[in-house]
Amino acid sequence: MRFFSSKPIIQFALIILLIIILTGAVFSQFTSNIFVLIIVLLTEYIILMMLLHYVFDKYVLPIKKATATLGELAKGNFRARMHHPVSGGMASLLMKINELARNLSELSIHDKIQAEQLSTVIENIQSGLILIDGKGYIHLVNKNFLSIFGNTEKDYIGYLYYDVLENESIHKIIQQTFLYEANVKESIIVENGLDNYFEIVGAPIFDERNMLKGAVIVLYNITELKKLETMRKDFVANVSHELRTPITSIRGFSETLLDEDFNDKDATRHFLGIINEESKRLQTLIQDLLNLSKLEKEESRIILSTLDLSEVINEVIPVLCQHAKQKDISLHVETDSNLKFNADLTGIKQILINLVENAINYTPKGGEVTLLTEEQEDTIHIMIKDTGIGIPQSALPRVFERFYRVDKARSRNTGGTGLGLAIVKHIVELHKGKIEIESEVNVGSTFHIYFPK
Ligand code: ADP
Numbered sequence: 001m002r003f004f005s006s007k008p009i010i011q012f013a014l015i016i017l018l019i020i021i022l023t024g025a026v027f028s029q030f031t032s033n034i035f036v037l038i039i040v041l042l043t044e045y046i047i048l049m050m051l052l053h054y055v056f057d058k059y060v061l062p063i064k065k066a067t068a069t070l071g072e073l074a075k076g077n078f079r080a081r082m083h084h085p086v087s088g089g090m091a092s093l094l095m096k097i098n099e100l101a102r103n104l105s106e107l108s109i110h111d112k113i114q115a116e117q118l119s120t121v122i123e124n125i126q127s128g129l130i131l132i133d134g135k136g137y138i139h140l141v142n143k144n145f146l147s148i149f150g151n152t153e154k155d156y157i158g159y160l161y162y163d164v165l166e167n168e169s170i171h172k173i174i175q176q177t178f179l180y181e182a183n184v185k186e187s188i189i190v191e192n193g194l195d196n197y198f199e200i201v202g203a204p205i206f207d208e209r210n211m212l213k214g215a216v217i218v219l220y221n222i223t224e225l226k227k228l229e230t231m232r233k234d235f236v237a238n239v240s241h242e243l244r245t246p247i248t249s250i251r252g253f254s255e256t257l258l259d260e261d262f263n264d265k266d267a268t269r270h271f272l273g274i275i276n277e278e279s280k281r282l283q284t285l286i287q288d289l290l291n292l293s294k295l296e297k298e299e300s301r302i303i304l305s306t307l308d309l310s311e312v313i314n315e316v317i318p319v320l321c322q323h324a325k326q327k328d329i330s331l332h333v334e335t336d337s338n339l340k341f342n343a344d345l346t347g348i349k350q351i352l353i354n355l356v357e358n359a360i361n362y363t364p365k366g367g368e369v370t371l372l373t374e375e376q377e378d379t380i381h382i383m384i385k386d387t388g389i390g391i392p393q394s395a396l397p398r399v400f401e402r403f404y405r406v407d408k409a410r411s412r413n414t415g416g417t418g419l420g421l422a423i424v425k426h427i428v429e430l431h432k433g434k435i436e437i438e439s440e441v442n443v444g445s446t447f448h449i450y451f452p453k
Helices: 002-006 008-030 034-075 089-124 143-149 168-180 223-258 265-296 309-326 345-361 393-398 408-413 420-430
Strands: 128-133 138-141 184-190 196-206 212-221 304-308 330-335 340-344 368-375 379-386 434-440 444-452
Touching (some): 008 034, 034 089, 143 212, 168 196, 223 265, 265 420, 309 345, 309 368, 345 368, 345 379, 345 420, 345 444, 393 434, 420 434
Antiparallel strands (some): 128 138, 128 212, 184 196, 196 212, 379 444, 434 444
């Protein structure tokens, strides 16, 4: 059998030789003419050789080529094709092999695209990701995971998770995922210099027979959310604190006034004065809180219209002048006339009032406050400068925070809520402008605002 299947061309040649010898022996019985015998055998030889060539070209060679093509396909070379001019059954075999090769090639391209898409998603996902097999060996870590924990892929892939991951909370999550065969969730802090908060989720992976195959661990960065949560808690605590002081005062004095034995007329007037002051403070605080919450709303829209800045200043300046006069402060206004730009009228008034009032409040008697406006190349520049107490450099980055005050007692005495600059900053940002401060303690402060034209 091996003999027949190994070298078909030799087999054919041997069969032909055998046929020629046999026919030569048979034919020699009928003729003694050697010449005729040679002619007959030669003709027979030629016919048989042509037959041999036909069989070889039609069947043997295509089968050899088909075997080679299938061999290439089996090796994964799906671009291999069979080329041989044949007809009949062999042609249909050739077509089927080429069709199979084309289908395999399409399948492999499809698989490749899918694998590439999956790896793009895994690499670009905003969360860290690790894939662990059923024995605890790490098979995959994505780019984000490496940016959280450092090192390179080589330091993780192929290692047992507990040998290369230091964070005990992650070990616990992995163990629980394997133990309960269900999703497990926990918040952790990763101490990588940035102390980021992560929500870590472990999800088991099952095979088609529902057997546990491994687990995927995903780390979501929730630092921003935590920050917002802390800010919200701080804000609620601050608001409660700010409200408590005037309310305690109002309640205390009103209770004293309600006492039947209390008849002191002068003290009554004094206490009513305090109650009045504290209720005004409450009103200002609530108004500022409402303004701030309005500005912070997602859908908060400023109503833009063409404003003449000097006209707006003229509207607000009388009140501010009165305040400056009471404090013996000279208020200078230097403004370019015909300075027009698109802005929200209420917002701009609020900015001017808050900044000039602050300048007056934080400047001692006899000081100076200057309000200057000018048109620059691409911006409208508003400057409010005072010769007041100034702001220490360390406090400058914080003055726009809600309720932040450099000197709490001083701010309270001026009737400040600690929200004025937070409101100013919001309005400036809604106009896509920017605000800057220069300040020196006991020399003065200058606030610059730049609005795009
Ligand atoms: P407040 O209502 O307390 O004035 P703001 O938000 O307007 O609140 O200002 C925050 C803090 O910034 C103030 O408490 C004060 O310490 C400081 N500040 C603001 N403007 C000035 C200024 N022109 N000079 C000195 N300090 C200022």
